[in-house]
Amino acid sequence: MIEIKDISLATNNQVEKSYSKLNSLEHRKRFAQFFTPFQLASLMADWLFGNQTIQTVLEPAFGLGVFSRALLNKKSDLSIKGFDIDEKIFAVAKEIFNDTPNVDLHLKDYMFNDWDNKYDGIICNPPYFKFHDYDNKTILNEIENRLKIKLNGFTNLYTLFLLKSIYQLKPNGRLAYIIPSEFLNSDYGKLVKSALKQNKVLRHIVVFDFEENVFDDALTTACILLCSNDKHSQKVKFSTIKKIDDLELIKSYISNYPLNNIDDSTFDINELQPEVKWRKYYQEQNGIRYKNLIPFSSVAKVVRGIATGANEYFTFSKSKAKQYGIDEKYLLPCICKAVDVKDNFFTTDNFHSLVNSDRQTFLLNAIGSKDENVLRYLELGEKSGIDKKYLTACRTPWYSLENRPPSPIWVSVFNRSGLKFIRNEANISNLTTFHCVYPVQNSLFDNLNVDVLFAYLLTDVAREIFEDNRREYGNGLQKFEPNDLNKAMMLDLTLLSKKTENKIIELYKKYRDTALNKSPDDSFLTEINNILKNKYC
Ligand SMILES: C[S@@+](CC[C@H](N)C(=O)[O-])C[C@H]1O[C@@H](n2cnc3c(N)ncnc32)[C@H](O)[C@@H]1O
Structure with missing residues (x-):
């Protein structure tokens, strides 16, 4: 049991530490429960207070409410709404915020709830799930219908949290998100970058590039987005944080906003190109x-x-070929594992020595074969359901190989x-x-x-x-x-x-x-x- 006497005094990550000790890594991974260091939560909270009339705040991925603790520590009469889908963490959060009636917690999926409400401040460390981990069709439909944008299936849940939150910002509302910086430089990020450009709310991207591991591993490649739904939409600043002291620069940006100096790392919003990697705006090329x-x-x-869609089945070593009686003419010489190549040159001699050490060095190449042993091996594949796998099921016949010359x-x-x-x-x-x-x-x-x-x-x-x-x-x-x-x-x-x-x-x-x-x-x-x-x- 995690006990807190005065929530506004919980200005560290003690509750997250106790929770992580009591709950398995497997459970935490399942719900993407990686926690924000209090110091960063507090910095992000400062950004929200730039909205002088802030009253209502949304925490879409509540966890143990590190952002609410940071916010209430600075202003105790905020009205905060929080969402989380994990019963376990929710029960602990309920206990922690038991005596804080202005924090209203919901055990619900943020992506499917609360679309009609808007907030003065939104603050979040969303779950990072690649889409195959998540119910992608429904969620994409929901976002596409609500936001009237077309998304490709190849995305990550955190970007969808972000798009929804931007939609839920009131005029003059402030948003702070901490997310992986991967979207800045990946194909699936293009759409989000283009939405950020169109919505005109993006003000500052703080990219972490810590020389040493200051926080958790996951933060070595994270970034903080600071957005504001105000009229100062012309300039976007990029900062790179290499050491913890650099956070002072962000504090000063926040307290001076919107009167910040225009420097080399500030760009006109029209200059930003969603289709290129944004690394060029914050890192010397x-x-x-x-x-x-x-x-x-x-x-x-x-x-x-x-x-191949089923490497175990399609790859052969010399002894496996012998065991199934597969003649060499039905085997394609192939390098199957990176560890088998040690140097910058891979010669015929290297290949023969791998074959002789019985490494996987061939692929079944059975097209057109009438050989009895090959046919028997294909039958075995069908019996084991290899023909019904994701890639093989789309091929005709299922055992055909992709056409890639060496x-x-x-x-x-x-x-x-x-x-x-x-x-x-x-x-x-x-x-x-x-x-x-x-x-x-x-x-x-x-x-x-x-x-x-x-x-x-x-x-x-x-x-x-x-x-x-x-x-x-x-x-x-x-x-x-x-x-x-x-x-x-x-x-x-x-x-x-x-x-x-x-x-x-x-x-x-x-x-x-x-x-x-x-x-x-x-x-x-x-x-x-x-x-x-x-x-x-
Ligand atoms: C990365 S953690 C962040 C927790 C906390 N806000 C922090 O920063 O320390 C993400 C949280 O979102 C919750 N979560 C995962 N999917 C969710 C969903 N669809 N809707 C609401 N919460 C979700 C997880 O259970 C987890 O507690």
Whole structure:
């Protein structure tokens, strides 16, 4: 039992800590119960008080009411309404706010309730659910009907909470939301960004980029949105918070609003482009340090690797092939796991040694086969329901493979240390652990030697410029979807003289030799990097 004598004095996260101790991580994850540090809740509450006549406040994802505690600590006569869908946390919240009649709590789904009410202040740390975790059809219908906007299915619940809350703001109402910063730089965020632009309520985006882990892991990639339904709609400010002291800057922005200095990080609302990554408004772009950049897509196309829909069934090792009597001609050589590729070069020898160590190195390629053993294995697939899986059910026949010729270059999808490119010298296929990189043929750049391109991809310059287009996940994980790379920029290598190109190829071959001898000498790559820096910086 969590006891609180005076709610306005609960100015820390003690109740959240006790709750987290008493309730399993599994339960908390199920309801996305990750709590806001009191210090941030208090800062966000300050923003709401910028509305001098604030009376009514909404807390759409109440949890244990950290925002209400922060608000009541500053003004005790507010009238607050809160929603939560989890009975467990709701019961604890009820107890905590038992003696606070001006906090009105509802055990209900925020997305389906309270559409007709509007508030002077709305403050929230919404649940973060990808859509497959959530009843997406109904919720999207609800939002589309109410807000008269068209959403694509690929979204996240927190963005829908935000859109609904903006709709529920009274004139002069203030809104503060703390959410993952992912939407700023992802495809599903475009719609939200465009709604924020159209509604003209966005005033300040505070992006966390903590050098050390100041708060919880989840906050390493969060942002706070400050919105106001007033007439000062022309300017939007972006701030990056690298250390806790930087929060003072936000406090001063809040207390000076709307009389803030216009600086490099303040943009005219009309300048903001919803369809591009908003990172460019708050982070110095690496690309601007170089001249003669061209879109990567004009040189190569990136597509994801083969998705089978049932890897266990479709992948084969040598011994599994023997066990089921599947002849090699019905097996497609394929790299199935990222760990099987250690270096930047993947050769035929590497492939054979994986085969001999009995790794999964083949995909069933059964189209047109009349072979008895193959037919028996397909029957087994049907008996086990493999043909009814999400991807296989959409294919004709269900066991057909996606048509992806082996690509000469692979790139790793999810990485802690940045992008990793691999030269697929073995000319084999790959599953989705890598994206395929196909150099563009018959284009202006068709003379771009694949070795020169690959040498470039191994350099820090390439990595830096690509990073402008990355997505970030908690824990410093970076991810690049194929389109993030397609839309990224690169140096225009066609401007290199024949002599420089030859020099790069020479260095690249030396690097390759050392890499194949298991002692890669990075000094060759550094030299290539320096050549490029000299030419393009
Ligand atoms: C990220 S937590 C935030 C809790 C608290 N406001 C804080 O900041 O510490 C989100 C809360 O929303 C609740 N929740 C999840 N889905 C909800 C929904 N559809 N409607 C209302 N609350 C919901 C969860 O149970 C959880 O308590």
